[in-house]
Amino acid sequence: MFGGKSKTQIAQTAPAASTATLDFEAQFQPAHFQLDPFAARAAANRLSRVTVELEDGDTLTALLVRNEVSGDEARATIEAMKSAYDVRKARAGQSFTLLFDRSQPQSFRGIEFDPDAERTVSVTRNSGVQFAATTAKRALSSRTVAARGTIRSSLFEAAANAAVPSQVLQGMIKAFSYDVDFQRDLQPGDKFEVMYDMQMTDAGEPVRSGELLYAQLTLSGKVKQVYAYKHEDGSVDFYDRTGKSVRKSLLRTPVDGAKLTSAFGMRRHPLLGFTRMHKGVDFGVPQGTPVYAAGDGTVDHANWAGGYGRLIKVKHNAQMTTAYAHLSRFAANIQPGAHVRQGQVIGYVGTTGNSTGPHLHYEVMKNGEQVNPNNTMLPAGTNLEGRDLVAFAKVIGDRETQVASLGTGVILASARTTVVPVACRADAPC
Template identity: 35%
Template sequence: MQDIQAARRRPKKMAARLTAGLCLGGLLVGAGAVAMVQPKQAAPDIRLLVSDVMRVPLVAVQAPQQQTQEDSFFSETRIQSGDNLSTIFERLGVSEDGLMQFITVNKDARSAYKLYPGRTVQAAVGADGAMQWLRYIHTPGAQDGLDHVTEYLEIIKTGDREFLAREVAEKTESQTHVGFGTINSSLFAATDAAGIPDGVTLQMAEVLGGKIDFVRDLRQGDSFRVIYETRYHEGRPAGTGRVLAVEFVNKGEKAEAFWFEPEGGSGGYYDSNGKSLKGAFLRNAIPFTRISSTFGMRKHPIHNRWRQHSGIDFAAPTGTPIQATSDGVVESIGRKGGYGNTIVLRHPNNITTLYAHQSRFAKGLKKGDRVSQGQVIGYVGSTGWSTGPHLHYEFRVSNKPVDPLGVKMPEAVVLDDKQREQFVSLVNPLRNQLERMAMLQDENPDLLKLAAR
C-alpha cells in the first residue's frame, strides 16, 4: 500500500509520452499529438501518438463564451501542496476587495477552504482588472445517479464588493483511450511510462485481482493492453472513467476482463468466455503490499513457540483500507481475543474469511450487513497479539483454515444464452482492438522506450 500511495502522489513524467488513439464507431479519440510514429503494419484504426506533456501552474486559455465578457482574460491554475487562497488568487491575478471576507462568512462558499492539490481553480478578469467570476473545480469526477458530472464552486461578482456563490454540477463527456505496456519493475512504473492514469492502473489491478497477484506474480516481460474511458469537462480532463477491457499476460498466461451490463441486470467484469470475475475471490485483501508471513508452521513472534499460522499476514501502515475479498455477509464484527479487532465474513459454499488486528472498522458496518467484493470493511492496525501494523487474513472452508494462496477458488457464475449473445456482440470489437494492440506491441518493442525518454 505504501507503493500505491507513492504512485498516487508522484507527478507524471514531464517527458515524451506514448498514447494510443482508439477508433470506436468511426470516432478516433486520443491525446493531442505533436508527432506520429508509423508502425510497421498498423491496424487502420489504431494510431500511435507521441506527445510532449508540459505542465505549468498557470495557463491562459479560451474562456466559456456564454459566461465571460468579450474584453476579459480567462486563466486557471492547479492547486499545489501548501497553497492557500491568497497564493492561488495571486497566481490568477485576482485581487478583489471584499472577496476574502465574502468567502469567510458565506456558507455557500465554504468549499473554497477545502483545497485539494491537483484540482483546478479558474478566473475571468475584465480589462479593468476586476474579477468577473471564479470557479473552484473541487470534484471533477463525481457521479449523479447514472450521469458523470463535474462539481465546482462558482463565485460571481454582482456589484461593488458584492458576490454570489453557488455549487454547480455539469455533465461530463466521455472519450475512449487505449494504452499498453511491458513490465520492467512494477505495474505502476509501466503504466506511468505509457501515460496511463493511476486510476486506470488501480482498476486493472482490482479487476484482475482474482487471477493475478500483482505483488507476488509479476515478472519482467509481462505485458498488458487496456481500453478505458476518460471524462472531460469543457474540453479538459475531469477524471478517470471505467476500464472497458483489459488483457494482461503474466508468466505466459493471458488474463482478460471485459465490462458488460446484461439487459435487466447489473454491470460487472467477465472473462472472454462470459464468466463473471466477481464470483471469484480476490487473492489479496490489500492491493500492492507485501506478505510478511505465510500459511503454515512458524515460530510465534510473541509466544516464541512453534505453532500453526492459520492465515497470511499483509504488512501495511496503520489506516490502510482493507477490502472484502468477495461478496458476503458480516457474520461477526468486534474484539476477538488475540485477533484484536476482527471481522468474519460468510460466503456461499461454507466459506468464511477473517480479517484481524484492525485499528477500526468501516463506519456503520454491523453484523448481518451485506458487503461487496472490493468494499472497504476496515483499516489496518495492530490490535490483539501483534508486534506491528498488519492484516492477518484467513480463508476457511467448513471452518477449517486453508492456505489462501494455494486453495482453488470457487467457479464464477456464467451468462445464460441470451446474455451471452449480447456479451459476444459487445466484446468482439474490444477483443479485436486488444489483439491489434498486441500485434503493434510485438512488432515495435522499442516504442515504449522511446516514449519514456
C-alpha cells in the same frame, strides 16, 4: 449583460380576439423578452478582462481591492460567491478573470473562474453593489483511452509510467485478484494492457477516469483477459472471452498492493520463538490500508479477539468463513449481523494483538477448519447466457478493434508509455 443597460423588444402582433387575454398575458412573461443583439454585442465589446492569480498568503478580498475593485464591491462579490463556491478552498496560484466596463461609473462588473475542470463560477453585478453568483457546468466528453506496458519492477511502477489512473489500476487489480496472486505471479518482463473511459473537456484536458473496459495480463507467456459487461439493471461485472465470470466466491487477496510476508503452513513464530502451524496468510501493507470483504456474506464477529487483536469474521455460506485480524479499526456499520458485499471495505490494516508490525492476517475456513486460500478451489460466479452472451460477443469485437487501432504506437511502460486515445489512432488521427 453584467448589469449594463440594454434595450428590449416586445412582440407587437395582435392576438386573435378569442384568445386575446391569454396571449396578452403570455406576451409579457419574462421568457418573451429578447435582448437587443446590437446592444448585447456593444456591451460585450465594452468589457475588458483582466486575469489575475491569487498569491501565497493572499485573500480574495485583497486580490480584488489590489486590482481596482472597491472594498464594498469586493466584500459584496465574496459574499455572493459563497452561494456557489467555498472561498476557503481558494489556493495560491488559482486564476480569476475580472470583468470591467470602463464606460460605466462603477466599472467593475464581475468575476469568473474555474474552481475545477468541470464547472465555471461567475459573479456578476445586478445593480449598485449587489452581485449574484451562477455556476455553469463545462461540457465533458467521454473518450476511450488505452495503454500497455512491460513490468520491470512492479505493476504499480509500470502503470504509473503509463499514466494509468490509480482508480483504473485498482479496478484492474480487483478484476484479476480472483485468480492472480499479485505478489508471486508477476515477474519482470510480464506485460499489461488496459482500456478505460476518460472524461475530457472540449480542450482535451483530462478530468477524471471512468470505467475500466478491458484489461489483459501476460504472465510468463500465459494471457489472461477480462472484459467489462453492463447488464440491463446497470450493474457491471467482468468476464473472460467465453463469457465466464471472473468472480469467485472469495477473493484470494482482500487488500490492495499486498506483499505476502508469511504463507500458510509451519513457521517459526516471530514473537513466541517456537515453530507452529500458521493457519492463514499474512500480507504486509501500510497502516490504515483498506481491507475488503473476500465475498458476499454476513459479519459473524467484529470485536477484540486476544492475539488476533481487532478481528472480523464473515460467514459466506454454510461451509465458508473468512477472518481478518490485527485491524486498526472497523469500517462504519461493520458489526455482527451486518450484510457485506464482495469488495466492500470492512476494516483497515493495523498491528493490534500479537503483531510485530502493520499487516493483515487472513484466514479461510471450510467447515470450521482453516485451509490454504491459495490451494482451495473456489466456485465461480454466474456465467453469461442467451441474449447477454450474444451482446457480450459484440463487446469483445469492439474492444479488439479498438486495441488493434493502437498498432505499435505505444512505447513500453519501462521507457515511459505514451497513453493514446483510441479515437486518435488509425483512420481518425488527432
